[in-house]
Amino acid sequence: MQVNSSPRSLSRRVWHFFASIKLTLVLLIVLAITSIIGTVIPQNKAPFQYVQNYGKDLFRLFELLDLFDIYHSWWFRLLILLLATNLIVCSLNRFKATWKIVAKRDFRVSKARLEHIKDRTVFAVDSPPDTLYRLYSGIIAKHFPHYHKERTETGILILGDRGRWTRLGVYLVHLSVIILFVGALIGSLFGFSGYVTIPEGGHVDHIRLEKTGKIKPLGFTVRCDDFHVSFYPSGIPKEYRSHISIIEDGREMVRRYVVVNDPLTYRGIKFYQSSYGLISPDRAVVSIFDTRTQKRTHVEVPLNQSIDLPGGEGRFKLIRFVSDIHKMGPAFLVKRIGREGSEESFWILARFPRFDRMRGGRFMFSIENYPKKYYTGLQVNKDPGVYIVYSGFVLMLTGFIITFFMSHRQIFVQIEKEDNGSRVILGGTANKNKLAFDERIEKMVSKMKELAPQGK
Numbered sequence: 001m002q003v004n005s006s007p008r009s010l011s012r013r014v015w016h017f018f019a020s021i022k023l024t025l026v027l028l029i030v031l032a033i034t035s036i037i038g039t040v041i042p043q044n045k046a047p048f049q050y051v052q053n054y055g056k057d058l059f060r061l062f063e064l065l066d067l068f069d070i071y072h073s074w075w076f077r078l079l080i081l082l083l084a085t086n087l088i089v090c091s092l093n094r095f096k097a098t099w100k101i102v103a104k105r106d107f108r109v110s111k112a113r114l115e116h117i118k119d120r121t122v123f124a125v126d127s128p129p130d131t132l133y134r135l136y137s138g139i140i141a142k143h144f145p146h147y148h149k150e151r152t153e154t155g156i157l158i159l160g161d162r163g164r165w166t167r168l169g170v171y172l173v174h175l176s177v178i179i180l181f182v183g184a185l186i187g188s189l190f191g192f193s194g195y196v197t198i199p200e201g202g203h204v205d206h207i208r209l210e211k212t213g214k215i216k217p218l219g220f221t222v223r224c225d226d227f228h229v230s231f232y233p234s235g236i237p238k239e240y241r242s243h244i245s246i247i248e249d250g251r252e253m254v255r256r257y258v259v260v261n262d263p264l265t266y267r268g269i270k271f272y273q274s275s276y277g278l279i280s281p282d283r284a285v286v287s288i289f290d291t292r293t294q295k296r297t298h299v300e301v302p303l304n305q306s307i308d309l310p311g312g313e314g315r316f317k318l319i320r321f322v323s324d325i326h327k328m329g330p331a332f333l334v335k336r337i338g339r340e341g342s343e344e345s346f347w348i349l350a351r352f353p354r355f356d357r358m359r360g361g362r363f364m365f366s367i368e369n370y371p372k373k374y375y376t377g378l379q380v381n382k383d384p385g386v387y388i389v390y391s392g393f394v395l396m397l398t399g400f401i402i403t404f405f406m407s408h409r410q411i412f413v414q415i416e417k418e419d420n421g422s423r424v425i426l427g428g429t430a431n432k433n434k435l436a437f438d439e440r441i442e443k444m445v446s447k448m449k450e451l452a453p454q455g456k
Contacts, residue, residue: 120427169402176396183388220248275377278323284370407432
């Protein structure tokens with residue numbers, strides 16, 4: 001027994017493999033399972049969070065399988081590539097037959113095909129075929145602008161054809177899916193997402209990537225000229241915005257405000273207003289109230305520098321600053337060392353000067369003032385495939401409209417001469433929306449019957 005292993009035979013087997021509907025179903029099922037896994041397992045989190053949730057062994061396995069960033073993994077891209085190839089081959093496999101219908105310029109139809117059209121209407125008219133043709137041609141032209149007339153042995157045959165090109169609607173949908181895949185792949189390979197924090201008056205020329213934490217140079221400088229934030233009476237931020245400038249080759253290229261949902265775009269890179277915060281001040285004015293003497297002392301305290309308490313009752317220092325603690329605003333962590341060497345640490349809130357009363361004790365601390373300087377947090381994204389994706393969606397919508405709301409319609413009107421006039425046979429076919437097509441045929445028949453008197 002001899003096995004045919006010629007290159008042509010191999011290529012045919014490969015072609016049939018990718019043209020298989022079974023392959024389509026398998027790939028779609030695998031992609032569906034993948035999407036479920038991507039939903040169950042949080043994506044792009046910090047490694048320690050995965051270790052806490054799944055343990056070290058599962059963490060290593062999931063990391064090996066790229067389950068923490070599924071949609072950028074090599075095997076997910078391979079699945080998309082296989083599905084795209086499958087879709088292209090399936091489309092090409094069926095396109096030849098469709099194109100023969102679309103590109104056909106001859107309206108003539110065989111008599112055998114006409115006889116096989118089931119939905120037809122027959123009625124008699126007291127007029128010869130030529131007269132009826134003159135009466136009916138306007139009705140036919142209204143619905144089928146391009147029609148063909150030919151004389152037969154028994155009379156006149158009129159063939160109308162409209163909407164052949166609508167058979168290509170499904171291929172537009174297929175093409176749009178391929179374009180979406182290409183756009184997503186370009187964005188995945190050449191795009192990036194990161195973040196950067198810039199103090200007021202400061203500038204940066206790089207960002208930190210979200211997925212890897214690596215530094216990525218921008219090729220230009222981003223400067224924060226100013227930052228403004230306003231609050232509601234409750235203390236919740238009302239609006240915050242950054243005044244950003246783009247500097248390249250020593251020249252200011254762009255300057256504008258960046259607010260939430262109104263990003264700045266430069267060289268295809270979008271800068272979104274994402275967050276903000278207070279920069280840790282180097283000092284603060286602290287108010288110290290002695291509950292025994294009822295005296296209040298104001299002292300400027302440099303951060304991490306010990307200051308003596310009134311009456312030689314020990315020392316204290318500000319050891320940490322947080323821009324927003326438990327959504328109650330800025331706070332300083334105080335470390336107090338008593339005369340005997342005892343230590344205690346507690347928070348004092350800048351917006352609530354009476355907060356420390358709840359702690360109790362001889363001395364109550366509050367913040368009088370401190371230098372306020374903000375930093376802005378910007379989300380930085382680049383997706384070079386986004387406009388390709390948009391064009392894919394537009395093409396897909398167009399393809400859906402053509403596929404579901406338009407159809408290829410064909411009609412024939414056969415006018416046969418009889419002794420007392422003519423017999424009219426009208427029928428047609430549509431590849432979609434047959435109910436609407438049947439209604440159109442009924443209207444045409446009614447109009448034809450009105451134009452010429454019917455025979456008995």
